[in-house]
Amino acid sequence: MSTEPNHANVLRIAIIGGGPAGLGAAIALSALPNVRITLYEKARELREVGAGISIGYNCWKVLELLGAAEDVRGHLQQNVLYRNGLSGEIKRVKPAPSSVPLKYRSRRVKRTRLQAALISKVPPGIIQLNKKLVSIHDAGTQGVHLTFEDGAKTTADLVVGGDGIRSVIRTSLFPEHITKFTGTTIWRTLIPAKSLSHIHDLFPDTSWWHGPSGHCYFSLVDDPSEFLDSSTSSSSEQMIEVSCRYLIDPALDTEKRFSWGVPATNERVNVHFTQYDRRVRDALSRVPEGGWKEFSAFSGPRLERLVGWGKVVLLGDASHPLSGAFGSGAAFALEDGWILARAIELVTSRASSTFSDSDHDRQVIKARNIADALEIFNDIRSPYYRRMYEHLDSQKAKVSRAQTEAKSQSSDPTYIFESVLASRLEAFPVGDELSWIYKNDIAIIWQQYLRSKREARTAARI
Ligand SMILES: Cc1cc2nc3c(=O)[nH]c(=O)nc-3n(C[C@H](O)[C@H](O)[C@H](O)COP(=O)(O)OP(=O)(O)OC[C@H]3O[C@@H](n4cnc5c(N)ncnc54)[C@H](O)[C@@H]3O)c2cc1C
Numbered sequence: 225m226s227t228e229p230n231h232a233n234v235l236r237i238a239i240i241g242g243g244p245a246g247l248g249a250a251i252a253l254s255a256l257p258n259v260r261i262t263l264y265e266k267a268r269e270l271r272e273v274g275a276g277i278s279i280g281y282n283c284w285k286v287l288e289l290l291g292a293a294e295d296v297r298g299h300l301q302q303n304v305l306y307r308n309g310l311s312g313e314i315k316r317v318k319p320a321p322s323s324v325p326l327k328y329r330s331r332r333v334k335r336t337r338l339q340a341a342l343i344s345k346v347p348p349g350i351i352q353l354n355k356k357l358v359s360i361h362d363a364g365t366q367g368v369h370l371t372f373e374d375g376a377k378t379t380a381d382l383v384v385g386g387d388g389i390r391s392v393i394r395t396s397l398f399p400e401h402i403t404k405f406t407g408t409t410i411w412r413t414l415i416p417a418k419s420l421s422h423i424h425d426l427f428p429d430t431s432w433w434h435g436p437s438g439h440c441y442f443s444l445v446d447d448p449s450e451f452l453d454s455s456t457s458s459s460s461e462q463m464i465e466v467s468c469r470y471l472i473d474p475a476l477d478t479e480k481r482f483s484w485g486v487p488a489t490n491e492r493v494n495v496h497f498t499q500y501d502r503r504v505r506d507a508l509s510r511v512p513e514g515g516w517k518e519f520s521a522f523s524g525p526r527l528e529r530l531v532g533w534g535k536v537v538l539l540g541d542a543s544h545p546l547s548g549a550f551g552s553g554a555a556f557a558l559e560d561g562w563i564l565a566r567a568i569e570l571v572t573s574r575a576s577s578t579f580s581d582s583d584h585d586r587q588v589i590k591a592r593n594i595a596d597a598l599e600i601f602n603d604i605r606s607p608y609y610r611r612m613y614e615h616l617d618s619q620k621a622k623v624s625r626a627q628t629e630a631k632s633q634s635s636d637p638t639y640i641f642e643s644v645l646a647s648r649l650e651a652f653p654v655g656d657e658l659s660w661i662y663k664n665d666i667a668i669i670w671q672q673y674l675r676s677k678r679e680a681r682t683a684a685r686i
Pocket of ligand 1: 240241242243244245246264265266267276277278279355356357358386387388389390391392410519521539540541542547548551552553554555557
């Protein structure tokens with residue numbers, strides 16, 4: 225048990241998880257005065273196992289606020305092509321948005337790059353590795369007791385759950401909430417781009433090759449300028465990300481599923497894509513044996529609240545288990561941490577005028593401040609995630625309607641596939657359809673929140 229005294233003036237924050245949510249929160253919160261932060265990560269080393277990640281406008285904006293944007297380099301995405309994966313026909317094109325300044329345009333980035341940029345901005349001494357949280361308990365006015373797998377225990381005033389899709393913190397707060405395998409298996413790898421350079425049309429454009437039960441995705445992940453400056457390049461050659469998905473009916477699934485990053489053989493992957501265009505099959509055949517990592521997608525229903533006990537908050541995938549549905553989960557996770565820091569800053573700056581000599585009183589004020597800050601966080605972020613869930617539900621309903629309609633019109637599998645594909649592709653924004661996600665600017669959201677509170681106070685006085 226930690227013997228640390230409970231300093232009533234210091235906010236003890238325990239962050240669980242060293243993914244984008246935990247690291248972003250550590251950066252944003254450590255800039256506040258009178259905080260003592262520890263980030264606990266279960267892995268022995270901070271190592272990203274995914275391949276690439278798309279960083280768009282919303283993510284650049286929050287990375288800038290965290291001071292980490294400059295170190296994140298990657299492939300500037302130009303056209304994004306959506307193809308019929310069986311015939312190769314281009315069905316939709318998303319052009320690079322000319323109205324968006326270059327530095328805020330979408331880039332496909334190695335996950336390790338994003339992670340390294342975030343870690344470099346976390347003050348030293350905060351991260352503790354090999355610390356798997358097993359449980360938390362509400363300790364009333366003392367805060368929250370945390371217990372780790374190695375037997376270590378500690379107490380915090382505020383617990384930040386950035387522990388991902390299968391969050392222990394979420395299960396502690398909301399034991400009735402359950403995530404399930406969605407039926408989607410994802411295989412991902414990075415291979416040298418030159419090994420696919422003989423295949424026309426795989427790059428430099430990013431491309432999605434859609435089939436009846438999944439897709440294959442190809443994108444470069446490096447900024448070519450990195451290869452001019454050997455001091456910034458972690459690898460001597462340009463890499464391309466290959467990511468393939470296959471969907472089954474989860475009710476029929478009999479396998480044991482691991483959510484994140486287990487090795488898969490080439491045979492296990494390739495068998496699902498034998499009907500695809502020869503360019504896809506050729507590309508898959510070039511992946512070296514041992515290159516694939518398999519991910520099973522898990523998701524769960526929307527949480528009514530993202531906070532609990534007045535002192536525990538869920539960030540990132542822990543708070544909205546959507547299984548990467550919008551391809552922007554890192555941005556959501558980072559935005560969460562930044563808003564949490566603003567909310568704490570706001571309540572503590574208001575409360576600094578409330579002075580008390582007694583440790584007990586200060587402890588009570590601190591607990592009230594945390595609870596108030598978490599309500600502000602919940603007020604801002606919960607409706608945002610509700611909107612995402614609602615959007616996905618309506619999209620799912622559209623695809624299901626298209627499928628029923630196509631089946632009623634014809635029994636030809638090609639006709640049914642093409643009709644469903646047309647409906648599925650509508651979900652991929654080529655313009656500003658989902659600007660509330662992809663053009664989100666979290667600093668503006670915070671300003672809007674402050675303005676709405678000021679206006680409400682003014683209205684109440686009239
Ligand atoms: C296939 C796929 C593709 C995606 N593509 C994109 C994309 O292009 N762009 C994008 O922005 N997002 C993408 N996402 C989503 C993105 O990866 C996640 O939303 C993001 O990683 C969430 O960050 P997080 O920190 O909440 O969770 P995670 O990244 O999962 O991090 C959680 C951390 O907590 C640690 N942890 C877990 N349990 C414990 C415990 N008990 N004790 C201590 N530590 C613990 C884990 O080891 C891990 O380090 C994709 C997701 C998937 C599945």
